[in-house]
Amino acid sequence: MSRASFASILVLLCLVLCLCAALSLRFGAAPVTLGALLNDTLGLLESRMFRTVCAICVGAAMAISGLMLQTLTGNPLADPGITGINAGAALAAIALAYFTPFNSGMAILLAASVGAGLAGYTLWHLAGADPVSGAGGIALRLPLAGLAIETLCLALATALILADAEMQARYLRWISGAIPAVARTETAPLGVISVLLVAGYFTCERLELLSLGADQSDSLGRNPNRTVALVLTCVTVLSGASVAIAGPLAFLGLLVPFVARGLAAGSLRRAYLFALPIGASALVLADTIGRVIARPGEVHAGIIAALLGGPALIMVLRRVLRPARWHAE
Amino acid sequence: MKQPLFDIQDLTVKLGGKRIYSQFSAQLPDVGITGIIGPNGCGKSTLLRCLGGLTTPENGSVRLRGADIGHLSSIARARQIAFLPQEPPMLTDMTVEGLVAKGRTPWRKAFLPASQADRDAVSQALEATQLTELRHRRLTALSGGQRQRAWIAMALAQQTEVILLDEPTSYLDLPHQIRLMQLLRDLVAQKGQARRVVVVLHDLTIAARFCDTLVGLSDGKLICAGPPSEALTPKTVMQLYGLRAQVRPDPVFARPVVYPEE
Known part of the structure; x- marks a missing residue:
């Protein structure tokens, strides 16, 4: 792909993101005229702005953690939603709220990241991956093991929420993947996501080397174990932070990287830059649709994402299951 | 004698609890292409990985022109030695x-x-x-x-002095094998750049035809080393593969060819 077409795709994607953000600011559960919105008599614009920023960050974070996990495992089905990493983060965050009095943004973020890390660690072992060569025979085992972890963690988390009326009020909305409408404890996770999204870009080179094989990476002077550690840290903290904000969202991290890789023609760094606006636009759009289709109620972004994501997943699977390309062993 | 390219001293390597090399010492001369031959599982790939610094030996040292590879930083190593594994990894x-x-x-x-x-x-x-x-x-x-x-x-x-290749010809048909070996010959013959190639090969005819030195390994032991005409004899073929064979120079290039008798 030429430099010019890369730049024009990127600009186009950013314009799409701006359009989605504008829609998200303009339309919401409460129908208001443009004039009233701009005068901001209801404080609506401010709350919608906050919500849009959250959706942008979480959407981009999910897309990137999916992209990195897929490249690391060489498995196009690896995504923090499907592999149970998000669910692990959600369970840890809920357990923190249920059993302890800590509920600052930082505490939830830490708990969610630890939960994501534990789920990822369990997954790695259940799927039987070799810590260095990674990809091996985990094409099928990875999503299966992930499904087991996801189901277990979400069931436990839901049980903890349903056991307590106060927990229900606070977290029932969150567990189905909803973008927050009022600012509560989101500042710390938002900051962490922004930092990691920039830092993650600089791991692309290493990660791409690792995808050539652990030996190859080593003989080119990049320690493969360190790459795995860096990337997994990035994935788990991104996933933990986005779960802390918007609950366990599925599908986004699966589909967005698929599209981004297709556009990027073989360069991980380009795929990374494409995945950022695509992921952000997708979640902002899902959130806006959810607020508009069932007025005055709301359908959570997570549910919209799953509704649209289901059919899209089937398309991806058809593509993946077609022989060759990503050869599954 | 000229300083060897690789000087291997008392190498002891264990892989997955199995001892592959024990007190193994050998010298690879500083010539264009060095071929490593031997039966399956004799430790050819392990030796190559040790030369590339990818496997850390339990004991002993590997020196590249006098410098201990184990003491090089990974970047310094990567500027001197390039390594291609047996199977180019998954398609990207x-x-x-x-x-x-x-x-x-x-x-x-x-x-x-x-x-x-x-x-x-x-x-x-x-x-x-x-x-x-x-x-x-x-x-x-x-x-x-x-x-x-x-x-x-x-x-x-990568512009390294040394390139290590693990069975680069395995998945190629004959013309592609020849073309690849010819490419390696061109690389070591290039003026101004003293490139050295160490390559693990299965095909003895190809190895004898294109390599300047052959190193024969069996069961973690050095069986033979030297120019093809010295390294490949009925005796060494017996020691390497347990195969009774005659070795005759081919009529075109006068390189040794192994004719198994069994």
Whole structure:
């Protein structure tokens, strides 16, 4: 792909993101005229702005953690939603709220990241991956093991929420993947996501080397174990932070990287830059649709994402299951 | 005697609890192409990985022109030794040029774009492997022989003194095998750059025809070392493979050819 077409795709994607953000600011559960919105008599614009920023960050974070996990495992089905990493983060965050009095943004973020890390660690072992060569025979085992972890963690988390009326009020909305409408404890996770999204870009080179094989990476002077550690840290903290904000969202991290890789023609760094606006636009759009289709109620972004994501997943699977390309062993 | 290229002293290597080498010592002379031969599972690949510093021996040392490889930083090592594993790993979406550019990794500066030297090295490597025309193709769209050349081009772009190759000819048909070995010959013959190639080979005829030195291994022991005509004899073939055979020079190049009698 030429430099010019890369730049024009990127600009186009950013314009799409701006359009989605504008829609998200303009339309919401409460129908208001443009004039009233701009005068901001209801404080609506401010709350919608906050919500849009959250959706942008979480959407981009999910897309990137999916992209990195897929490249690391060489498995196009690896995504923090499907592999149970998000669910692990959600369970840890809920357990923190249920059993302890800590509920600052930082505490939830830490708990969610630890939960994501534990789920990822369990997954790695259940799927039987070799810590260095990674990809091996985990094409099928990875999503299966992930499904087991996801189901277990979400069931436990839901049980903890349903056991307590106060927990229900606070977290029932969150567990189905909803973008927050009022600012509560989101500042710390938002900051962490922004930092990691920039830092993650600089791991692309290493990660791409690792995808050539652990030996190859080593003989080119990049320690493969360190790459795995860096990337997994990035994935788990991104996933933990986005779960802390918007609950366990599925599908986004699966589909967005698929599209981004297709556009990027073989360069991980380009795929990374494409995945950022695509992921952000997708979640902002899902959130806006959810607020508009069932007025005055709301359908959570997570549910919209799953509704649209289901059919899209089937398309991806058809593509993946077609022989060759990503050869599954 | 000239300083050897690789000097291996008292090498002891364990892999998965199994001892592959025990107190193994050998010297690889400083000549163009050194071929490593031997039966399956004799430790050829392990030796190559030790030469490349990818396997850390339990004991002993490997020296490259006097410098202990175990003491080099990974970047310094990557600037001196290129390594291509037996099976080029899973197919990636990368383009030929993208793959070859990866060979520049040890020379790149963090956070900076590729320098002119990087770009020159990449285009030279593509030219040497006759891949310039295919530079924008995806690896998945190439034939086996072309893909193998792309990996070699990556090692060339690394601009190392030494290139280690693990059975590069296994998946190629005869003309591609010959072309690949010819390419290796061209590399070591290039003026101004004293490149050295160490290559693990299965095919004895190919090995005898293209290598300057052969090193025969069996069960973690050094069986023979020397120019093909000295290293390949009925005795060493028996020791290496347990095979009764005659060895005769071929009528065209006068290189030894093994004729098994069983």
